[in-house]
Amino acid sequence: MKPGPLLDLELVFKLPGHRYVSSDGNCENNEPCYSAIKSALDASQNGDVINVERGTYGEAPARSMPGIVSINGGWNDTFTDQTGSTTIYAPEATGGATIKLLPDIRVVAHP
Secondary structure, three states, X not given: OOOOOOOOXXXXXXXXXXXXXXXXXXXXXXXXXXXXXXXXXXXXXXXXXXEEEOEEOOOOOEEXXXXXXXXXXXXXXXXXXXXXXXXXXXXXXXXXXXXXXXXXXXXXXXX
16 A cells, blocks of 8 residues: 655744833843833734833833733843832723733823
8 A cells, every 4th residue: 555645734833932121121131122011012922921120111002913912010120030010001902912911010090
């Protein structure tokens, strides 16, 4: 019996990635690094976690791509310890997007 054609199948699994945000754009060798939460959200894919340095960010991050992205705040400047909080305006999620705000994110009203 002659063997049939082999099925050539390639499976690609994407593990959730980490992105880093520091207001001065210096994330101490943690990559990819952004100076704005919105920029990190724009580059994120489903399941990613955005680690944000402690401080106040005068932005209301928005996402309109389907999937879940988590924002994790309060990190020190080397991203080795969470010792504070990160303050942002309320984020907006549309088009099937979900933004999960993890502890250490403080949301304030937009002026």
